[in-house]
Amino acid sequence: MSWSRRLAALLPRTVTEDSGGTEPDARFTFANERTFLAWSRTALALVVAGLAIVQLLPPFPGVPVGRPLLGLPLIALGGVLAVTAYSEWVRSQHALRRGEPMPRSVLPWILAATVALIAIIAAVVLLISATQ
C-alpha cells in the first residue's frame, strides 16, 4: 500500500465509513480507547522530557551537542509514538469489528529500542564529559 493511501486510511472520515463487520462489545471499544490514551500520555512525557533536557539541563562540559543529541530524538519519538498509537487504534478497531485476531503492536518495540538507544547515547555523553 502506498504512503498516501495509508495516511488516507487514518483520517477520521475513512474510519467512520468503515462499517464492515458488527459493532464490537462496548468494553472492547473502551479498552482499545484507553490503550490509545495511555500511549498518547507516554508520547507527551517523551516530548516534555526531550524539551527539559535541551532547555533546562546545564550543558555537559566538553560535549556542546550533548543536550540536543539527547533531547531532539526524544521529542521526535514522541510525535512518532502518537501517530503510531492512533494507527494501531484504527487497526485494532477494524479487527474488533470483524472478529479477527488483534494485530501485533509495534509500539513496545519502538519504545524499547529508542529508550535503549537514548540510554547508550546518554552514557557515552556522560563518560566523555566526566573525562574533561
Next chain:
Amino acid sequence: MTGPAGQGQGQGEDQGQGQPAGDPQESDTGLAHERTSLAWTRTAISFGAVGGAVLKANVVTGLIILAIAPVIWQLGRASRGGAAGPGRGAVSATRLFLITVAIIAVALICLAVAIFGKSAPGALR
C-alpha cells in the same frame, strides 16, 4: 481461573438475577466506561503538566499548551456523556484523531523551542 464449573455458576447467577441473556455483564460496561473517563482525565492532566513544564522554558508556548488541556477535558466529557451506541466508533475516531493532532502540534512546538529558544541552563540544578 474459572473452569467449566465456574462458568456454569456464573451463568446460573445471571439467570437468577433475571439479567437479559444477550447482555449478561451489563454492569461491567459501566466500569469500563468509568475507567475510560478516568483515562481521559489523566490525559487532560498530562497536557496540563506538559504545559506547566514548558512554561518554565518559554512562557507563550507553555500557555498555548496549557490551553489545550481544557479542550482534551471537554473531549473526555463527550465520551462520558454519550453511552456506548452504534455511532460511538465514529465519534471516538474524530476525538482520538484530534488528540493525535494535538500531540503532534505540541511536539513541533517543543522542537521549535528546543532548537530556536533561548535555553535557561541550570534551571534544573
